Amino acid sequence: MQNFPKSLILLFALPAGALCSAVTFVTSLPVARDQIVVRFNLQPSFSTRQLNTFQFPVSVAYGLTSKLGLFANLSQGFASIDTATPTGAARLLNGGSGDTGFYARYTLYKIDKPNSTFRVTPLAGFFIPTGGNTFTFQSKLQSKSLQFGSGTVDPYVGVAAGISAKRWTTNWDATYRLNPLTSANFSAGSELRLDGQAELKIWPITMPDQGLPHLVNLSLESNYYVNRKDHLNGVLSANSGGRIFRESALLQLSSLRWQVGGGIQIPLLQDLNGTGRVKQKVGYLVFFEYYLAAPVWRKHG
Numbered sequence: 001m002q003n004f005p006k007s008l009i010l011l012f013a014l015p016a017g018a019l020c021s022a023v024t025f026v027t028s029l030p031v032a033r034d035q036i037v038v039r040f041n042l043q044p045s046f047s048t049r050q051l052n053t054f055q056f057p058v059s060v061a062y063g064l065t066s067k068l069g070l071f072a073n074l075s076q077g078f079a080s081i082d083t084a085t086p087t088g089a090a091r092l093l094n095g096g097s098g099d100t101g102f103y104a105r106y107t108l109y110k111i112d113k114p115n116s117t118f119r120v121t122p123l124a125g126f127f128i129p130t131g132g133n134t135f136t137f138q139s140k141l142q143s144k145s146l147q148f149g150s151g152t153v154d155p156y157v158g159v160a161a162g163i164s165a166k167r168w169t170t171n172w173d174a175t176y177r178l179n180p181l182t183s184a185n186f187s188a189g190s191e192l193r194l195d196g197q198a199e200l201k202i203w204p205i206t207m208p209d210q211g212l213p214h215l216v217n218l219s220l221e222s223n224y225y226v227n228r229k230d231h232l233n234g235v236l237s238a239n240s241g242g243r244i245f246r247e248s249a250l251l252q253l254s255s256l257r258w259q260v261g262g263g264i265q266i267p268l269l270q271d272l273n274g275t276g277r278v279k280q281k282v283g284y285l286v287f288f289e290y291y292l293a294a295p296v297w298r299k300h301g
Contacts, residue, residue, distance in 0.1 A: 021171070022197040023250055023261075023287055024221045027105070027123060027160040028171035031061040031069050038292040045265070046284045050082040051145060066107075071125070073101040081145050081278060083137075090137075098131040098148040103156055116165040127154040127177065133186040141186055141232045143240060145278065150188040152180045169199045181231055189228030189241050196222045217252040219263075229273060239274030248285065257293075262286040 021029050023043070031037045039059040046052050055077035062070045078095025103125025111118040131149025135142050158175030173195045179188045203216035222245070229241035250263030265283035272279065 022195070022199075022221055023219065023252075023263075023285065023289075024223050024248060025171075025173060025193075025195040025197075026057075026059045026071075026073065027158065027173040027175065027195075028121075028162045028197075029059060029061055029071070030164075031063045033063040033066045035061075035063045035293055037061045040290045041287060042289075043285065043287045046286075047280050047282070050278050051079070051280060052081075053077060053079045068107075069105045069121075071101075071103050071105060071123075075099075075131075075148075077148075079146055092137050092142065092146055094132075094135045094142070094146045094148070096132050096148050099127040099150055099154070100130045101125060101127045101156060105160065116163060118161075118163050120159065120161045122157075122159045123175075124155075124157045126156055129153065133182075133188075135186075143232075143237070144186070144188055144230055147186045147188070150179045151182040151185055152187070154179050167201045169197070171195075171197045179228075181234070183234040185233065187231040187234075189230045191228070192226040194222075194224040215252075215254050217254060217261075219248075219250045219252060221248040221250065222246070223248070237274075239277060242272040242277075243269060244271075245269035246280075246283075250285065250287075257291050259289040260287070 021039075023041075026039065029037065029039060037060070039061075041055075041057045041059070043057070044052075044054045055075060057073065057075040057077075060072045060074075064070055075098035076096070077098070078093060080091055080093045082089060082091050103123050105121045105123040107119055107121050109118075109120040127150065129149050129151050131147070133147050133149045133151040135146050155178045156175065158173055160171070160173040162169065162171040173193075175193050177191045177193075179190045181187050197219060199217050199219040201215050201217050204213055224246075225244045227241045227244075230237045245268045246265055247268055248263055248265040250261055252259050252261035254260075263285050265280075265285055267280045267283075270279045
């Protein structure tokens with residue numbers, strides 16, 4: 001049992017980069033009490049057909065207590081899509097800030113062992129409409145692919161869970177974002193999202209007794225979306241909503257403060273409503289993340 005305190009320090013007291021959290025979702029981002037973690041993520045995604053995106057999300061987490069964490073998610077970026085027009089093909093491009101999310105996450109259940117930990121953490125919050133929802137082309141309001149905001153305050157609830165061990169990690173979540181209807185401009189449909197990750201540390205083969213070396217990790221991540229139909233100027237859009245399931249394989253190099261890597265994303269299911277919808281064939285992810293962690297500043301009696 002002498003290694004038990006050291007194991008807990010490795011799993012919880014270090015910044016999130018030490019645990020190599022999932023790239024495609026952040027609800028399981030670990031944060032210790034009194035710690036501020038800022039996650040910068042530079043994430044372009046290149047598709048083999050028509051749709052390309054470049055996202056720069058920033059996640060800020062603060063451990064208010066050992067069980068309660070406060071989170072803010074900010075996003076910026078741009079998207080481009082090829083479309084047909086009466087005069088020929090055109091590439092539409094839009095960029096800017098997305099909606100900003102705030103939520104609290106509470107550790108409802110936990111099991112700590114010398115070499116692993118298990119957590120179940122419900123979360124709840126909301127998104128505020130900092131993103132644009134008015135992008136048009138040739139006076140026509142465009143669809144969700146080129147809009148960055150919902151135009152409303154959106155309640156957000158869910159639950160995240162994870163197991164962390166010395167050589168492997170798994171994380172899951174289930175979240176629901178309720179998007180109220182707006183009477184003007186673009187109004188996104190509500191979204192149910194299910195995510196999962198399984199990660200294995202493949203190098204070094206033998207972990208040192210002390211310190212944290214550079215790590216090479218293989219991460220498999222799954223994302224399932226169920227989207228209700230959008231509205232354009234208060235009118236239901238037939239060419240919107242549906243179900244999407246994507247599987248990603250990512251190779252990561254990480255240290256105490258940063259991660260860099262890339263991978264491939266394959267859509268296994270694209271059940272999209274309407275006709276003429278753009279479907280992804282294969283996507284390629286390239287990302288860089290940097291973590292800032294604040295030391296403990298409160299004194300405990």
